[in-house]
Amino acid sequence: MAKPDYYTTLEVPKDCSPEDLKKAYRKLAMKHHPDRNPGDKAAEAQFKIVSEAYEVLKDEQKRAAYDRFGHAAFEQGGGAPGGFDFSGAGGLGDIFDQMFGDFTGRAGGRGRTRTGADIQIQVEIDLAQAFAGTKTPVRVPTRVACEACRGTGSSDGKAAADTCSTCNGAGKVRAQQGFFLIERTCPTCGGAGRVVRSPCRVCQGAGTVQRERTLQVTVPPGVEDGTRIRIQGEGEAGGQGAPNGDLYVHVAIRQHALFHREGAHIFCEVPLRLSQAALGDEIDVPAIDGTTQKVRIPAGTQAGAQFRLRGRGFSVLRSTARGDMVVQAKVETPQHLTRRQRELLEEFEAEAKSHAKGSPEHEGFFAKMKEFLAGRD
Helix, strand or coil, rough: CCCCCCCHHCCCCCCCCCHHHHHHHHHHHHHHCCCCCCCCCHHHHHHHHHHHHHHHHHHHHHHHHHHHHHHHCCEEEECCHHHHHCCCCCCCHHHHHHHCCCHHHHCCCCCCCCCCCEEEEEEEEEEEEEHCCCEEEEEEEEEEEEECCCCCCECCCCCCCCEECCCCCCCCEEEECCCCEEECCCCCCCCCCEEEECCCCCCCCCCCCEEEEEEEEEECCCCCCCCCEEECCCCCCCCHHHHCCEEEEEEEEECCCCEECCCCCCEEEEEHHHHHHHHHHHEEECCCCCCEEEEEEECCCCCCCCEEEEECCCCCCCCCCCCCEEEEEEEEECCCHHHHHHHHHHHHHHHHHHHHCCCCHHHHHHHHHHHHHHHHC
């Protein structure tokens, strides 16, 4: 079955910006994440496809190769991050080696080590956790070193191996396709260039087995939505004693009922009664750290007025700076009036009509309206 186009998978046009690409990925990753769809195999499969597409297109060099060659640029290698293998010593492989270098840790030479694949996962936290920092457990489906053979792949635990007869130790095989000479990872040795003499019965000579681990991930205070945390060596175990890959944790932050964030600043919209805005008041407002702060509302406060609490916002990563908390006034028009409230407001309105200075914007607007209409006669 043909692989879907990466741009179609992420629902973005081919000329989309990196920012639009990132937004599209976040939306789809959250929609199909296994933690949000427990037991839904289709959602899990789609999450992997979306992650694979983003992993390629977010990188400028990989994206350029994909735009030019499509999926042919990324023949499955079984060991590189995301399953991509650019290695090779001739034909199309040479082109990619020149363009990208040895970024996969697998290019060139005989008897290459099978470095473990990197793993990409996503965790979702709330805004308060992003403010204070948190430790969150994550379930990581991965490959770990086989205990039976201590990761050697050999039944005797000594990693005795012979040169692979299929690739003669090169770790790759070639095949002619039209005008191109395509190189692929050797299916017999998996790219190692060697074959274990007496394979371990548990891991069949791979040196690794499939497991699910639970790790505690430390999320630092002030983390932003979309931040990627790298945990070195916590990816898949390398084959036959090779180094482990890395774990990349993508952080998604849920929306909050009271606050929203803009950079290091945090905003809270506070409804005020009409009388509070007109007469002034001192109110308690919630802070993201779980405390309350007193804010003085001056008489005559208008809707949209802002009151800034310095240093009460988010920490700035890798800095001692702190953002501010901004309280935004929202003046609420009263509803479901009692008879007495209606009488008082009618008295207030009658008095207001004879006191223009009390509502200067109101009076100014209607004065301008009269001038505008008079000028059209």
